[in-house]
Amino acid sequence: MSIGKILNSLEKSWERDDILLNIKKGSGTDEIVNEFLIKNQRQIKELNSLLRPEDIELLNQVEKLSTCESKLINEIKNLNYLKNNENYNIQNEKNIVPSNRVAFNKISSFMINWSNKFVVIALLTISAIALSKQAWA
Numbered sequence: 001m002s003i004g005k006i007l008n009s010l011e012k013s014w015e016r017d018d019i020l021l022n023i024k025k026g027s028g029t030d031e032i033v034n035e036f037l038i039k040n041q042r043q044i045k046e047l048n049s050l051l052r053p054e055d056i057e058l059l060n061q062v063e064k065l066s067t068c069e070s071k072l073i074n075e076i077k078n079l080n081y082l083k084n085n086e087n088y089n090i091q092n093e094k095n096i097v098p099s100n101r102v103a104f105n106k107i108s109s110f111m112i113n114w115s116n117k118f119v120v121i122a123l124l125t126i127s128a129i130a131l132s133k134q135a136w137a
Contacts, residue, residue, distance in 0.1 A: 003126065006047045013040050055126050 014036060022032055037044060051059070 001046060003047065003050045006043050006050070007126065009043055010040055010047070055129065058126055058129075
């Protein structure tokens with residue numbers, strides 16, 4: 001099986017909506033990842049056997065990007081918390097409850113779309129590298 005087919009299959013198995021639903025139901029991240037690894041063990045082993053050193057470096061870069069995104073989300077959340085806390089204290093005096101649901105939905109949508117696009121581009125880049133190496137071999 002080609003690296004592109006494996007990546008497409010794994011991408012279909014990693015449905016973000018389903019994962020988010022599992023998180024909302026109380027599943028832990030380790031549990032979700034372990035379940036994915038068990039479910040896709042054969043494909044992951046095959047993918048691992050096809051990866052070259054430059055692909056591993058690209059995966060390391062994608063991992064660093066994900067870490068940066070996680071930190072960015074955390075910082076935005078912390079800033080929003082501080083702002084909400086200040087708003088709560090001010091509005092508590094006026095007996096008014098703030099509503100930031102629309103802003104949160106926009107930020108959440110932006111982060112999900114942004115990270116999805118990058119991951120897809122990274123996977124396509126890995127596929128293109130693999131296919132071009134095979135073509136020149």
